[in-house]
Amino acid sequence: MNKYIVEFIGTFFLILTIGLTVIGGAGSFAPLAIGSVLMVMIYAGGHISGAHYNPAVTLGVWMRGKCATSDVPMYMIAQIVGGALAGFIVMYLLGKGGAPAENFDPIKALVAEFLGTFALVYVVLNTATTKSNDGNSFYGLAIGFTVLACAYALGGISGGAFNPAVAVGVSVMSLSSWANIWVFLVGNFAAGAAAALVFKAVYKGDD
Amino acid sequence: MNKYIVEFIGTFFLILTIGLTVIGGAGSFAPLAIGSVLMVMIYAGGHISGAHYNPAVTLGVWMRGKCATSDVPMYMIAQIVGGALAGFIVMYLLGKGGAPAENFDPIKALVAEFLGTFALVYVVLNTATTKSNDGNSFYGLAIGFTVLACAYALGGISGGAFNPAVAVGVSVMSLSSWANIWVFLVGNFAAGAAAALVFKAVYKGDD
Amino acid sequence: MNKYIVEFIGTFFLILTIGLTVIGGAGSFAPLAIGSVLMVMIYAGGHISGAHYNPAVTLGVWMRGKCATSDVPMYMIAQIVGGALAGFIVMYLLGKGGAPAENFDPIKALVAEFLGTFALVYVVLNTATTKSNDGNSFYGLAIGFTVLACAYALGGISGGAFNPAVAVGVSVMSLSSWANIWVFLVGNFAAGAAAALVFKAVYKGDD
Amino acid sequence: MNKYIVEFIGTFFLILTIGLTVIGGAGSFAPLAIGSVLMVMIYAGGHISGAHYNPAVTLGVWMRGKCATSDVPMYMIAQIVGGALAGFIVMYLLGKGGAPAENFDPIKALVAEFLGTFALVYVVLNTATTKSNDGNSFYGLAIGFTVLACAYALGGISGGAFNPAVAVGVSVMSLSSWANIWVFLVGNFAAGAAAALVFKAVYKGDD
Numbered sequence: 001m002n003k004y005i006v007e008f009i010g011t012f013f014l015i016l017t018i019g020l021t022v023i024g025g026a027g028s029f030a031p032l033a034i035g036s037v038l039m040v041m042i043y044a045g046g047h048i049s050g051a052h053y054n055p056a057v058t059l060g061v062w063m064r065g066k067c068a069t070s071d072v073p074m075y076m077i078a079q080i081v082g083g084a085l086a087g088f089i090v091m092y093l094l095g096k097g098g099a100p101a102e103n104f105d106p107i108k109a110l111v112a113e114f115l116g117t118f119a120l121v122y123v124v125l126n127t128a129t130t131k132s133n134d135g136n137s138f139y140g141l142a143i144g145f146t147v148l149a150c151a152y153a154l155g156g157i158s159g160g161a162f163n164p165a166v167a168v169g170v171s172v173m174s175l176s177s178w179a180n181i182w183v184f185l186v187g188n189f190a191a192g193a194a195a196a197l198v199f200k201a202v203y204k205g206d207d
Numbered sequence: 208m209n210k211y212i213v214e215f216i217g218t219f220f221l222i223l224t225i226g227l228t229v230i231g232g233a234g235s236f237a238p239l240a241i242g243s244v245l246m247v248m249i250y251a252g253g254h255i256s257g258a259h260y261n262p263a264v265t266l267g268v269w270m271r272g273k274c275a276t277s278d279v280p281m282y283m284i285a286q287i288v289g290g291a292l293a294g295f296i297v298m299y300l301l302g303k304g305g306a307p308a309e310n311f312d313p314i315k316a317l318v319a320e321f322l323g324t325f326a327l328v329y330v331v332l333n334t335a336t337t338k339s340n341d342g343n344s345f346y347g348l349a350i351g352f353t354v355l356a357c358a359y360a361l362g363g364i365s366g367g368a369f370n371p372a373v374a375v376g377v378s379v380m381s382l383s384s385w386a387n388i389w390v391f392l393v394g395n396f397a398a399g400a401a402a403a404l405v406f407k408a409v410y411k412g413d414d
Numbered sequence: 415m416n417k418y419i420v421e422f423i424g425t426f427f428l429i430l431t432i433g434l435t436v437i438g439g440a441g442s443f444a445p446l447a448i449g450s451v452l453m454v455m456i457y458a459g460g461h462i463s464g465a466h467y468n469p470a471v472t473l474g475v476w477m478r479g480k481c482a483t484s485d486v487p488m489y490m491i492a493q494i495v496g497g498a499l500a501g502f503i504v505m506y507l508l509g510k511g512g513a514p515a516e517n518f519d520p521i522k523a524l525v526a527e528f529l530g531t532f533a534l535v536y537v538v539l540n541t542a543t544t545k546s547n548d549g550n551s552f553y554g555l556a557i558g559f560t561v562l563a564c565a566y567a568l569g570g571i572s573g574g575a576f577n578p579a580v581a582v583g584v585s586v587m588s589l590s591s592w593a594n595i596w597v598f599l600v601g602n603f604a605a606g607a608a609a610a611l612v613f614k615a616v617y618k619g620d621d
Numbered sequence: 622m623n624k625y626i627v628e629f630i631g632t633f634f635l636i637l638t639i640g641l642t643v644i645g646g647a648g649s650f651a652p653l654a655i656g657s658v659l660m661v662m663i664y665a666g667g668h669i670s671g672a673h674y675n676p677a678v679t680l681g682v683w684m685r686g687k688c689a690t691s692d693v694p695m696y697m698i699a700q701i702v703g704g705a706l707a708g709f710i711v712m713y714l715l716g717k718g719g720a721p722a723e724n725f726d727p728i729k730a731l732v733a734e735f736l737g738t739f740a741l742v743y744v745v746l747n748t749a750t751t752k753s754n755d756g757n758s759f760y761g762l763a764i765g766f767t768v769l770a771c772a773y774a775l776g777g778i779s780g781g782a783f784n785p786a787v788a789v790g791v792s793v794m795s796l797s798s799w800a801n802i803w804v805f806l807v808g809n810f811a812a813g814a815a816a817a818l819v820f821k822a823v824y825k826g827d828d
Contacts, residue, residue, distance in 0.1 A: 016322065017357075020360035025363065026235070028441065028443050029238075029239075029359055032239070033360055040352050043346075043348075044334055047339040047340055089318075108506075108507055115430065122423065123458045127458055141348065142457035143454075145453060146450075152447035153451070205461075209824075209825060212819070212822070212823050213823055216819075220736075220740050223736065223774065224773070224774040228774050232777065233773045233774075243769050247770065251747040344552075344758035348759070533662075537661050537662075537664070550664075552664050552758045563638050563657040564658075566650055566653070567647075567658070568641060570646065612626070619668075
């Protein structure tokens with residue numbers, strides 16, 4: 001149970017920060033804040049739950065054999081509930097929701113979400129689940145700043161979710177249209193699976 | 208005594224940086240500077256005092272059993288004196304104080320201060336007081352950048368203190384009205400206590 | 415083979431981020447995103463390939479005796495193919511390429527590329543190949559943020575590649591003219607070699 | 622000799638970055654680049670020379686007993702030569718020097734330089750010279766980002782040198798008037814000494 005609470009808390013603060021910075025007017029500083037909050041929540045929760053905060057990460061970590069099958073459904077539920085709740089809190093605090101981007105191209109967005117999520121899960125698996133990197137202090141910085149970099153690079157094309165729980169949260173707060181949520185679900189889960197397959201092909205460590 | 212001096216120095220530089228960047232015109236770079244100075248003062252002072260620099264952190268760490276009861280009053284006094292002195296130095300250096308935000312909503316500010324301080328104390332307890340994260344090099348980065356992220360996300364709503372000593376300092380330099388200081392005291396101490404309770408519920412390590 | 419795939423992936427994401435942030439309008443935040451993506455790909459791939467992502471780094475590491483001669487050609491090919499492919503993906507996603515800087519001075523650019531690449535390879539050799547820094551968690555941060563700093567400092571003069579694979583990628587996407595690619599090839603490889611010579615002169619460790 | 626070369630290289634790149642970003646138009650991103658380049662040069666050179674890159678740091682480390690007296694003059698000469706040379710390279714690359722701030726108040730600048738340098742040397746001594754922090758990976762991040770934070774906070778008052786070698790370099794490139802260099806020499810060396818005294822009073826470790 002404690003693992004699910006940690007997943008809920010981390011995902012809640014991730015999506016709270018996304019909504020408040022993007023709708024609230026932090027402008028181009030939003031990715032810095034978002035990458036940072038993901039980093040700090042990973043450092044805070046990693047020792048308890050593994051600090052996924054992202055159903056696509058949970059999929060990839062499960063395929064890599066580092067997440068118990070029995071934990072997968074509750075992890076994803078905790079993440080999505082945390083993301084949705086954050087969406088409502090954002091709207092309460094700002095007194096408004098956001099508006100979806102007008103030039104959303106679903107195919108390019110799908111490519112962008114695939115690329116960003118692939119990078120994210122590839123970094124997670126290499127920095128946080130391998131024996132050769134055991135005991136390092138950089139995993140949170142690496143994972144959080146992957147989202148920072150990909151949000152600057154790809155955010156203008158897809159919005160830069162790279163995370164189905166984020167997709168739910170930004171749909172709740174009207175930053176993204178519910179009609180487009182399939183783009184995120186397909187792109188993110190496909191990329192999480194692809195990153196796990198690539199990781200398993202290139203990592204030759206014994207654990 | 209040396210611990211109290213370290214708490215004084217760290218809190219002084221935290222609030223000096225807040226005042227000089229917010230009033231002095233660093234604009235949207237202020238949270239980057241503020242999160243960074245908190246980080247560096249934590250790395251500098253952690254091995255001596257634990258590097259709280261925040262009465263709400265001291266409350267949370269004390270509830271978690273990692274701060275001696277006899278240290279609590281002097282820690283808080285050193286922090287508040289450091290914050291107040293920083294406020295006067297800021298006004299000397301800039302030749303002026305600040306002005307409170309005009310659209311301050313006390314209830315939303317209370318929610319914002321609670322959320323940001325909860326995140327901060329939750330990150331502190333997990334990264335700096337647990338055996339499973341012993342010897343890590345990331346605790347300062349995690350704690351400092353929690354304030355960075357929360358200042359970008361919540362600063363527009365409450366000013367983004369997350370710290371009663373900061374609340375005193377920004378009141379000294381007129382960035383916040385003394386009439387609103389209860390918002391910070393209530394929100395910050397309540398969140399520090401809540402984070403300690405949640406931490407104790409979810410952390411199952413043996414120390 | 416797995417090492418070459420890792421070099422391909424890391425260089426691909428580095429140059430994808432360069433193109434999307436510089437052409438796509440991230441403005442002065444581009445170096446932050448670029449330094450960050452280099453950092454995260456180094457943390458992700460370091461334990462497999464050494465995470466060069468740059469033919470000039472491969473040259474320097476080989477001269478320092480930490481890259482097998484048999485790996486050098488395939489490393490460079492994987493990096494350049496990754497950079498070129500990223501250039502095409504950028505143009506697909508943005509629907510356009512970039513435009514070369516109009517005030518490009520080849521001699522000053524050569525000096526700028528030499529200085530930036532020297533700093534980069536000097537940091538790589540000291541932080542990632544020495545026994546005295548073995549097991550540190552900072553090598554990715556150090557290397558990535560060298561590019562961040564040098565891009566802010568020198569980007570206005572040369573574009574700030576510091577990497578022949580980046581030079582190919584930005585030429586593919588028309589951010590730089592093919593007629594000027596010699597500036598990067600000469601400046602980057604000369605600096606990689608010079609950094610290796612300086613490193614060998616100043617490092618007195620036993621490995 | 623190798624230690625002096627490392628001090629020369631690190632200080633050269635620090636002041637090269639200062640000149641190119643401040644005169645060259647990086648605007649408010651300059652402190653990010655400057656703090657980052659100091660960080661990376663500390664990580665690169667720390668294992669060889671201790672990575673001072675600053676005569677005021679050399680003074681403080683010498684008072685704390687961690688720099689041989691015989692090294693002090695050559696360290697300071699290497700730093701100042703590196704800073705001056707960087708000033709000339711900046712003017713070559715940009716085709717111009719800078720202009721001193723018009724509203725320079727020597728007394729406030731002296732206070733600002735004292736405060737920033739005190740913070741810097743205090744962080745250096747605690748993170749890079751104590752047994753209780755031995756083997757950490759954060760010292761470069763802590764020291765570099767102290768300059769980042771203090772440059773945002775105090776740069777508008779004194780220019781934000783916190784380093785006599787920087788003062789020489791920025792005077793060479795006309796960012797500061799030679800008539801004001803005493804402000805930096807007095808403020809920086811006094812603060813380096815004060816930080817060493819405070820450190821020795823509060824640090825109770827056995828080494």
